[in-house]
Amino acid sequence: MTTVMTRTVEYPADGLTMTGHLALPAGTGRRPAVLLGPEGPGLSDVERRRADALAELGYVALAFDLHGGRLLADPEEMLARCLPLLADPDRLRDIGHAALDVVRAEPRTDPDRIAAVGYGTGGIVGLELGRDGVGLRAIATVNGLSTGRPGEAARIRCPVWAGVGSEDPIMPAAQRDAFSAEMQAGGVDWRLVTYGGALHAFHHPLTGEERVLPGVGPHPRHARRAWRDIVDLLAECLPLTE
Template sequence: MFKALISSIALILMAASASAAVKTENVDYKEGKTELEGFLAYDDSVTTPRPAVMIVHQWMGLSNNEKMRAQMLAEKGYVAFAVDIYGKGIRPTTTEGAGQLAGQYKNDRKLYRAREMAAFNWLKKNKKVDPKHIVVIGYCFGGMGALELGRAGVPAAGFVSFHGDLSNPTPKDAKNFKAPTLILHGAMDNYVNPQVMPFLKEMDENKVDYQFISYSGAVHAFTQKDAGNDPSKGVAYNEKADHRSWDVFMNFLNEVAPVK
């Protein structure tokens, strides 16, 4: 009995130690002269380079939601970098302000890509990272960003969009995808649904390796817990779709950038 008690205590201490190994830090970096501030999470008990995930935020800017996802990924052994598109200290406090900022980048894809490339290049040079195994993911506005890097021909290991904007002013750019792509979509997302068929058409015509998964009952922002619970408003959290999409995403990571 005493030995069993000691073993149980040892297991608890080991679990606590593993959890404590995840470190987080704010990261200052630049795109041109623009100052940006991202959020990095990693397990500092790992000493060799490992796969990484770059996380692009939704329209409200880098928030606790992206930081939470980064920590979840760090616990799985990844280096996770939640990036900043808008600029250091620029975090809209209203949906009107967020709409204006997101619209600026939606209408200027070149600038959007430049902001993302600044983050991607910073992450690629990080000594903790295996530069050949970086996956780019994004939520809503950030889902569009993940797809934009694919369209730009960035040599990532994979691209993932969670309830992202699928619009593309230059459909021919789909030919530039160099890695498998995963789109996780809410079946009742009326903001994005009109974009679905043109998107699938351009992906098929350009022979992109993609998976498109649609979740019944889910509207826009279905992974965002702060989106409320009223689907009639067009945005709402959906616990089942959130968990299912995360499981599919983890399977995708294990395929394209597994932690060894």
């Protein structure tokens, strides 16, 4: 296993002091970078470990914050925070741009080779960065299939990969169809993978800290498959040997 260096980074966004987790690969040279966005409850050890795993592969990885250093384990509190965010693409973009500024300022980052990977709300942040015309190399979103403002998908200049559980009541067939139609109309290089039998947040292992809502639950086999799909996307669009 390669040596990974990690540190906590604080930065302002959305009127809060965000607390992200930066993971750096072994070596001293510049590397491609990945923004890693969390589910609606916010940054947890799950995303921190994923950032570390990306750094072990050779990427600079920033697991970014949504809620000013807080993990919103209570569903009502999480929805009270996230629903206004999800209704305001500009706030989501501000959160994404703030994280992007942090990772671009890291000396190990190749600022022209950055991808966004996210889960739920964090995935939608990545999509909004793409709709804002940010020059990302790839966007991956797991159970975060938003549709944007009319015409803005045409500003996405990189491949988009999306994964969703077939039994996800929060991302039902109508939402999947609307997302697909938007991507196609925008001329995006897009893929949507539906994981049979999986619920919302199927990728997220239960930690014992959260109160689980109906329609939400892990599917370990599909979680492994989705991770492999994301790593393959990064290998295609953000090769480490470029």
